[in-house]
Amino acid sequence: MTAATLFRSFPRRAAVLGLLCLATALLATWIIDRRSRAGGAAAAASEAQDEAAIMAASLKSELDKFSLVPLVLAEDPQVGALLLGASSEADLLDRRLATLARQTNAAAIYLMNADGLTIAASNWDRPTSFVxxxxxxxxxxxxxxxxxxxxxxxxxxxxxxxxxYIAQRVVSGGRPTGIVAVKVEFDDLEAGWRAASDGVFVTDAEGVVLLTSNDGWRFHATGPQRGAARNRSVDRRQFGVDIVPPLLPDPIGLKVGLVKSPLLDTEQPIALDGWVLHLLANPSSQIDAAVARGRYYLLLVATIAAGLLALAFVFRRRRSLQEEVAIAQRTRTLREQLNQANRLATLGQIAAGVGHEINQPVAAARLFAENGAALIATGRLDDAQTNFARIVDLADRIGRITAELRLFSRRDAPDPQEMPVAKPIEGALLLLHDRIAGMAVTLTLPDEETLTERVRAEPVRLEQVIINLLQNALDAAGEGGVIAIAVTTEARSCFVSVIDNGPGIAEDMRDRMFHPFATTKSDGLGLGLVISRDIMRDLGGDLVVGESNRGTRMTMKIPRA
Structure with a gap:
C-alpha cells in the first residue's frame, strides 16, 4: 500500500475506530446502568427491610407494655371487690385508673361488669366518660x-x-365477673412514622389499614379483593364506614392518587391478630446513586486508560520526589543527631557540677541518718524525726536532678506542649547550679508572676537552647560576673533574654555568629548558636542578638500558648 493510499484510508479508519469506541461506550453504559439499577433496588430493599424490622419491634414493645396493664388489674383486690358488689369505692378506683392511664400514656382504662356496663373508668371526669x-x-x-x-x-x-382495645377477664370464685379493658391510641407513634419515612401502615389479618402515617389511608383495604364481600354492619360499628374502599389497585404500592411514584412495599409481621407492618420505601435515590456511581467508575476507567500514556512522566517525577524526600529525611536525621550531640556535649560540660550537686546531699543524708540513729538511741525521737524529714528533702532534690538529666539526655524530644516559661528556665538552672555558684556569678531572674506566662514548645529542646545561652553568658561574664534572665511578652510571642556583662560581640563577629564553625572560643566548635537558632525556628520562634548597653543580649522568641 502506497503512502497516498494509506493517507486516504486514514479518515475511514479513524471514523470506524471512533464508531467502535462509541458503540463500546454505549454498550458499557447500558450494562452498568442495568446492573446499577438492580443493585440500587436490592440495597433499598435491604435497607427498607431493616427499617421495617426496627419499626415492628418498636410497635411490638409498645403493645407488650400495654398488655400487662389489664393482666395486673384483673388480679387487683379492689377491682374484684367492686365487681362483686362488696365495695362501693368506685370513685377511688376511678382515680387510681386515671393515675395509671397518665403513667402508661393509655387513652383509657376502664372496668365493665359481666353485662358489659362500665362501672369505673380513667376518664370518669370527662364529657367522653365511659362510665x-x-x-x-x-x-x-x-x-x-x-x-x-x-x-x-x-x-x-x-x-x-x-x-x-386490650381486654382481660376478671374471675372470682371460678366464674367471670367482669372485664378490664385498656384503649391505646397511637398518635405519637404515627407522628414519628410521618417524620421518618415515605409511608408506613399496619394492616389486620383481612388487609384493612389500622395504623398509618397518612390519615387518608386508614380503614382502607390493600387491594380491591380485600374490600369485597365484607359485612357492612360490622364495618360500620368497628370502622365507622359501610364500605371499606381499596387503598391501591394492588398491594405492591403503585401510583393511584395516594402514592405518586413506584414504591417498595416491605412487610414485617407482628404477633397480634395477624397484623402486618408495611413500609413503603422510595428506591429512587438509591437507584440514582448506584447509577451515578456506576457511570463514575466507567468514567474513571476511561480516565485511567487515557492516563497510561503519561505514566512514564509520572514515574519519573515520582522518583525525583522520592529522592527529594529521602534527602530531606537524611537532613532531618543529621540535624537530630547534631542536636543530640550538642545536648550530650553540654551534659559532659556540666557533669562534674551535677556530680557535686548529688554528692553534697548524699553526704548530708548520711550524716543526718547517723545522727538520727544516735538520737533514737538516746530517746530524742522528735529530733530524730526532724533528721529523717531532712533526709527525705535531700532525696527529693537528688531525684529532681537525676530526672532532669534523664529528660535532657533523651534522643527524642517530646511533642510541643503548653507550659509556663518557668519550666525550661528552672530545668536549665538546676543543671547549671554548681557552675553558677562556683563562679560566684550574680544571677537576676524575672518575678514569679512573669514566669507564669504560658508558651507552647518542646520543653527539652527549649531547655537545651537556654543552657547553651547560659553557658555562653558564663564564659563571657567570667568569675564574679553578672547575668540576667528577662521575660517580656507580646500578643502572640514570649521573649526570653539572657544578658551578660561580658565584653560583648565584635561587629565583624555579629554578622557571622550564626554561621557554622564561627566562634571566638579557642576550644569551641561554633555550632551551639547555629543549633539553637534551628531549634527555635523549628518551634515556630527565633533566636536573635538584641541590643545591650554592655555585654551581650541573646533573645529567644517563643510562641505563646
Whole structure:
C-alpha cells in the first residue's frame, strides 16, 4: 500500500475506530446502568427491610407494655371487690385508673361488669366518660368473657378516635365477673412514622389499614379483593364506614392518587391478630446513586486508560520526589543527631557540677541518718524525726536532678506542649547550679508572676537552647560576673533574654555568629548558636542578638500558648 493510499484510508479508519469506541461506550453504559439499577433496588430493599424490622419491634414493645396493664388489674383486690358488689369505692378506683392511664400514656382504662356496663373508668371526669356505657356489643368484650383475653382495633363510639382495645377477664370464685379493658391510641407513634419515612401502615389479618402515617389511608383495604364481600354492619360499628374502599389497585404500592411514584412495599409481621407492618420505601435515590456511581467508575476507567500514556512522566517525577524526600529525611536525621550531640556535649560540660550537686546531699543524708540513729538511741525521737524529714528533702532534690538529666539526655524530644516559661528556665538552672555558684556569678531572674506566662514548645529542646545561652553568658561574664534572665511578652510571642556583662560581640563577629564553625572560643566548635537558632525556628520562634548597653543580649522568641 502506497503512502497516498494509506493517507486516504486514514479518515475511514479513524471514523470506524471512533464508531467502535462509541458503540463500546454505549454498550458499557447500558450494562452498568442495568446492573446499577438492580443493585440500587436490592440495597433499598435491604435497607427498607431493616427499617421495617426496627419499626415492628418498636410497635411490638409498645403493645407488650400495654398488655400487662389489664393482666395486673384483673388480679387487683379492689377491682374484684367492686365487681362483686362488696365495695362501693368506685370513685377511688376511678382515680387510681386515671393515675395509671397518665403513667402508661393509655387513652383509657376502664372496668365493665359481666353485662358489659362500665362501672369505673380513667376518664370518669370527662364529657367522653365511659362510665355508664355498655359495651357488650363489642367483640373484644364477648371474646374476652369467653376466652379470657381479647384485642380489637376499632373507632371509639364516644370519642370517635381509633384505637386498640386490650381486654382481660376478671374471675372470682371460678366464674367471670367482669372485664378490664385498656384503649391505646397511637398518635405519637404515627407522628414519628410521618417524620421518618415515605409511608408506613399496619394492616389486620383481612388487609384493612389500622395504623398509618397518612390519615387518608386508614380503614382502607390493600387491594380491591380485600374490600369485597365484607359485612357492612360490622364495618360500620368497628370502622365507622359501610364500605371499606381499596387503598391501591394492588398491594405492591403503585401510583393511584395516594402514592405518586413506584414504591417498595416491605412487610414485617407482628404477633397480634395477624397484623402486618408495611413500609413503603422510595428506591429512587438509591437507584440514582448506584447509577451515578456506576457511570463514575466507567468514567474513571476511561480516565485511567487515557492516563497510561503519561505514566512514564509520572514515574519519573515520582522518583525525583522520592529522592527529594529521602534527602530531606537524611537532613532531618543529621540535624537530630547534631542536636543530640550538642545536648550530650553540654551534659559532659556540666557533669562534674551535677556530680557535686548529688554528692553534697548524699553526704548530708548520711550524716543526718547517723545522727538520727544516735538520737533514737538516746530517746530524742522528735529530733530524730526532724533528721529523717531532712533526709527525705535531700532525696527529693537528688531525684529532681537525676530526672532532669534523664529528660535532657533523651534522643527524642517530646511533642510541643503548653507550659509556663518557668519550666525550661528552672530545668536549665538546676543543671547549671554548681557552675553558677562556683563562679560566684550574680544571677537576676524575672518575678514569679512573669514566669507564669504560658508558651507552647518542646520543653527539652527549649531547655537545651537556654543552657547553651547560659553557658555562653558564663564564659563571657567570667568569675564574679553578672547575668540576667528577662521575660517580656507580646500578643502572640514570649521573649526570653539572657544578658551578660561580658565584653560583648565584635561587629565583624555579629554578622557571622550564626554561621557554622564561627566562634571566638579557642576550644569551641561554633555550632551551639547555629543549633539553637534551628531549634527555635523549628518551634515556630527565633533566636536573635538584641541590643545591650554592655555585654551581650541573646533573645529567644517563643510562641505563646
Amino acid at each position: 355508664g356505657s355498655n359495651y357488650n356489643f363489642r367483640p373484644y368484650f364477648r371474646n374476652a368473657l369467653a376466652r379470657g383475653s381479647a384485642t380489637q382495633f376499632a373507632l371509639g363510639t364516644v370519642s370517635r378516635e381509633p384505637g386498640l
